[in-house]
Each structure stands twice: as C-alpha cells, then as structure tokens.
Amino acid sequence: MPVAAVKPRTLKELRESGWKSKSVKQELRDNFIRALADGDDLFPGIVGYDDTVIPEISLAVLAGHDMLFLGEKGQAKSRLMRLLSRFLDEEIPYLDIPDVPVHEDPYRPITAKGKQFLAETPEDEVPIAWWPRDRRYAERLAPGTKFADIIGEIDPARLAGGVSLSAEEALYFGLIPRMHRGIFAMNELPELDELVQVGLFNILEERDVQIRGYPVRFDLDVLILFSANPATYNRSGKVIPQLKDRIGSVILTHYPLDRHSAAAITEQEADIPLDGEYPVVVPYFMKEIIEQISMAARRSKYVDHQSGVSARLSIANYRTMVASARRRGVVLGEKPAVPRISDLAHLSSSALGKLELDLMAGHQMTEKQVLDAILAEAIRDVFQEYVDEHGLAEIAEVFGRGTKIEVGDLLPSS
Ligand SMILES: Nc1ncnc2c1ncn2[C@@H]1O[C@H](COP(=O)(O)OP(=O)(O)OP(=O)(O)O)[C@@H](O)[C@H]1O
Ligand SMILES: [Mg+2]
Structure with missing residues (x-):
C-alpha cells in the first residue's frame, strides 16, 4: 500500500489516512497481482525457472499458501524464498509502545499489553511507527534450532516471583512470534527437532502452544516458508505428518535444464x-x-x-x-x-x-x-x-x- 507523503504518527492519523489492515498473505497477494499485471520481472536474477518454478510460486502466492521449496542443494531455494519479501508493502505501521515484543497491527493487537494500551489510550495519543519491508523476513537453519529459539520460553523465576503474572507476561518470544506480520523461512525442515515441529504445528494451526506446561494463545499472522531436500523430506518419520499436511504448496526446484x-x-x-x-x-x-x-x-x-x-x-x-x-x-x-x-x-x-x-x-x-x-x-x-x-x-x-x-x-x- 502506498504510504502517504507525511506518514501517520498516531492511530488517529492512521485511520484518517485510510490505511487498511491486511494479513501478510493478503498483502503479498495484492502486491504480487500488481507486479504481475504490470509485467514486472517477478524474481530478478533467477534464471531458467520461467516455465517450471515461477508459475508454481505465483499460484501459491495467489492461493495464499505457505510453501515448501523442495529440491537438492544449490537450486536457488533460499534465494527464491528471500525474493518473496519483494512483494511485501514498503512499510507497515505498528504500535510504537515499549515492552511489546511484536510489531502489533494498530487495529488488531494480539498481545495483552497491546490490547490494554489501545483500550486505555485516546487514538490521537497512540504512537505509530513504521516497519520496513527488509526487516520483516527472518530465516533459520533447522539443525540446532531449539524450541525456545523459534517459539518461546517461559521464565519460571518470573512466574514464581511476580505478582500474579499471566503466562504471557513471563514469556520470552521466539523468532516466529516476533515475526508476526512477516515472513519466516525454515531451511532444512527435516532436520528440525520433532518437538519443535510439534510446537510449530500447534502455533500455526491451533494458534496456541504449551510452553513448560503453560498454554499460550496468540493470533499470529506469519507466512511460513520451508526448504528441504526431497530425499530426507520423504523419508518417513522425518517430518511430522500434521506439519506436512499444513503446507499449502510444494514448489519443486531443479538444476538448470541446459x-x-x-x-x-x-x-x-x-x-x-x-x-x-x-x-x-x-x-x-x-x-x-x-x-x-x-x-x-x-x-x-x-x-x-x-x-x-x-x-x-x-x-x-x-x-x-x-x-x-x-x-x-x-x-x-x-x-x-x-x-x-x-x-x-x-x-x-x-x-x-x-x-x-x-x-x-x-x-x-x-x-x-x-x-x-x-x-x-x-x-x-x-x-x-x-x-x-x-x-x-x-x-x-x-x-x-x-x-x-x-x-x-x-x-x-x-
Ligand atoms: N536458477 C537459478 N537462477 C539464479 N541463480 C541460481 C539458480 N540456481 C542456483 N543459483 C545460485 O546458486 C547459489 C545457491 O543458491 P541457494 O543458496 O538459493 O540454493 P539452495 O537451493 O538454497 O541450496 P541449499 O539446499 O544448499 O541451501 C546462489 O548463488 C544462487 O543464486
Ligand atoms: Mg538454502
């Protein structure tokens, strides 16, 4: 969405600017459609995928799917995933308030703190800042990735010592919750610890996850991309079926044909x-x-x-x-x-x-x-x-x- 010459700095100004809130997938789809209609080079620098891979990615974006890039090493899987961030808006507004670890949608906050702030503050005093496109993409390599890294961790000391803290307040946010409204890419999915796969599936599908036995619920909005080598991906037991089932589109990459x-x-x-x-x-x-x-x-x-x-x-x-x-x-x-x-x-x-x-x-x-x-x-x-x-x-x-x-x-x- 084009940002007005003077960027709104409060929630009131944001509403007056006519800015509309969208999910990441909606945003990606809208910008992708515009690029497609304008005949833009959709994936600059990608060679030889015009008839095989790019059409598949295009459909996946239009369908609003999470994607798995499946192919042997060095087939531009990572490069394609990174290029998808081209189709994000240049910047999006978020609630500029301290101690909230996510970039909250000013109209639809997901954390207790964000919701509470909105409820208590007049709209012309709700500060808005802008999150640029290139900060909204994060990736991880599966081997060695821990549950706490990408999903989160609860600090039991804070829970025990605090004054009736809710689980959410004692929560340390992992990378995926912090990428709320962004794109998260997990490379070499089959190497991801099974426990983390279960957590990933829960947080994406059910929107809630158990951390140290405490249920935590968030309406996360993240486009998830995965990459994997077909041989390991298809080996049974490497990727939990629930997670496989959730991946909307599989993009098969290949080596250059000539x-x-x-x-x-x-x-x-x-x-x-x-x-x-x-x-x-x-x-x-x-x-x-x-x-x-x-x-x-x-x-x-x-x-x-x-x-x-x-x-x-x-x-x-x-x-x-x-x-x-x-x-x-x-x-x-x-x-x-x-x-x-x-x-x-x-x-x-x-x-x-x-x-x-x-x-x-x-x-x-x-x-x-x-x-x-x-x-x-x-x-x-x-x-x-x-x-x-x-x-x-x-x-x-x-x-x-x-x-x-x-x-x-x-x-x-x-
Ligand atoms: N079709 C292609 N068009 C442009 N560059 C390509 C293509 N295939 C491979 N490359 C180049 O090969 C290199 C490796 O690509 P990349 O890291 O994206 O591969 P990958 O599939 O993610 O590999 P891995 O499975 O090892 O992570 C990059 O420099 C990339 O630009
Ligand atoms: Mg790669």
Whole structure:
C-alpha cells in the first residue's frame, strides 16, 4: 500500500489516512497481482525457472499458501524464498509502545499489553511507527534450532516471583512470534527437532502452544516458508505428518535444464571482474566445460544423487579457472589472459568438499579421484561435441599448418 507523503504518527492519523489492515498473505497477494499485471520481472536474477518454478510460486502466492521449496542443494531455494519479501508493502505501521515484543497491527493487537494500551489510550495519543519491508523476513537453519529459539520460553523465576503474572507476561518470544506480520523461512525442515515441529504445528494451526506446561494463545499472522531436500523430506518419520499436511504448496526446484542457462547462472553469480589491469577473456567452450563438470557430477555413479551437486560447484570452479588464468596474466604480463584446459588442474581446490560420494555404492575412490574422472569426462564430452559439429578435419588443419602446442598453466598463450 502506498504510504502517504507525511506518514501517520498516531492511530488517529492512521485511520484518517485510510490505511487498511491486511494479513501478510493478503498483502503479498495484492502486491504480487500488481507486479504481475504490470509485467514486472517477478524474481530478478533467477534464471531458467520461467516455465517450471515461477508459475508454481505465483499460484501459491495467489492461493495464499505457505510453501515448501523442495529440491537438492544449490537450486536457488533460499534465494527464491528471500525474493518473496519483494512483494511485501514498503512499510507497515505498528504500535510504537515499549515492552511489546511484536510489531502489533494498530487495529488488531494480539498481545495483552497491546490490547490494554489501545483500550486505555485516546487514538490521537497512540504512537505509530513504521516497519520496513527488509526487516520483516527472518530465516533459520533447522539443525540446532531449539524450541525456545523459534517459539518461546517461559521464565519460571518470573512466574514464581511476580505478582500474579499471566503466562504471557513471563514469556520470552521466539523468532516466529516476533515475526508476526512477516515472513519466516525454515531451511532444512527435516532436520528440525520433532518437538519443535510439534510446537510449530500447534502455533500455526491451533494458534496456541504449551510452553513448560503453560498454554499460550496468540493470533499470529506469519507466512511460513520451508526448504528441504526431497530425499530426507520423504523419508518417513522425518517430518511430522500434521506439519506436512499444513503446507499449502510444494514448489519443486531443479538444476538448470541446459548448459546455456547453467553458464548464465554461473557468470551472474561468480562476481569476479574480468576487466581491470589484468583482464581475462573466457572462451565459451571453457564455460561449457565448467558446466559440463557439474552436469557430469550430477550423473556420476560415484556421487550421491540424493544430495545433489550445487550450482555453487560451477560458480567456485569458474572463479578458480579465472583466477588461474589471471595469475598467469600477471606473472607473464599477458593481456588478456585466456583460461585453458591446464587451468582446470587447479579445480580440486574449489571442488573438493562439494561432491558427496555415494558411500553405498562401495567404491574405494577418493573424492579427488572421482573429481579427476569427472573432469576428464567433461572435457572429453565438450571436445567431442565440437568435433562432431566442426569436424576433426578443421581442428587437424590448424595443427597441420605447423602449429605446435605446448601447454601448462604458466606458459604463455601465443
Ligand atoms: N536458477 C537459478 N537462477 C539464479 N541463480 C541460481 C539458480 N540456481 C542456483 N543459483 C545460485 O546458486 C547459489 C545457491 O543458491 P541457494 O543458496 O538459493 O540454493 P539452495 O537451493 O538454497 O541450496 P541449499 O539446499 O544448499 O541451501 C546462489 O548463488 C544462487 O543464486
Ligand atoms: Mg538454502
């Protein structure tokens, strides 16, 4: 919703401004519809998902669903989740009163303190502040996340010592209650402790939760996003069925469908300058080899398919390749430096640790050996495609003209 030139600072001014209260999902839907109607780039920076993933997310937003992003590692799940905050209002008003741990809707407070303040204070004395879009998104990684972190905790000392405190007043708010009117993303949902899953389900579905045996009730308004790897998500017992059941839409992500879009992602994400004092010019076939390495790894029988091979592998390998060429450029004063096959010998530094070996297959290969085999396969495949396309004759002719080639990562290009 557009904010007036002079932002309302009291509840009275807010009412006069015509501001209307909406749920997060309503707000997201309204702004999303506007962006869709205007033909905006809905998810800037996302490559190759125009026909598969983005339509699914669009429907989920329009349907007002919580979402689970299901896919192997490095498929832009986290990136997509963060991008959803684009569709929040630029700012929303909240009750600017001390000791209330949530950003209360000025028309519909959910805490006892908020409600009481409204009841006792004339509207032109109720202070309003504004909560910006980028503060309304929070995320957590499931492993190690405790009940108290994301749901809450009751301080028994305060309950025992206080003057007839209600449970709510002795409550320490976890991250989800504090994200009331915002977006909360939980990464790697299957790794979330079962007790926390139950708490999460209760707080979202029943709106109340037992903390240390004390029932606490809130009308929380949060859009919840989850991410998970399909292999663990589908393993029975990892995610409680009630929670699965509550997730409105499942968005299946995937790796780039072709090498060209894979290369576009890598170039965009590598964030390494090619110009400067020692410029580097990357031939397209070298980019293709970098992508072919990841594609070969995703197919390799030595690599754990369930875990996947992230886009980060291509991105890191690309940077190492450019770095190796640049080092040569600096040492030999070569401008521009051009990456070559021998530069790929350094890829183990960026690739190791990014391949998870398939231990069940019972191979006795080390990660380095697997990587070398994948590298050789990728180079061969790309080279073969060029031979198929241009013919060996064309390539042989270049050598036939007396070209001698000596290669190595520290020999000059010409
Ligand atoms: N389709 C894509 N478009 C743009 N960038 C992408 C795409 N796929 C992967 N990436 C890039 O790959 C990197 C990893 O993405 P991200 O962290 O969002 O993955 P993820 O699916 O959350 O992975 P994980 O399961 O490991 O958390 C980011 O730099 C991201 O921009
Ligand atoms: Mg992620």
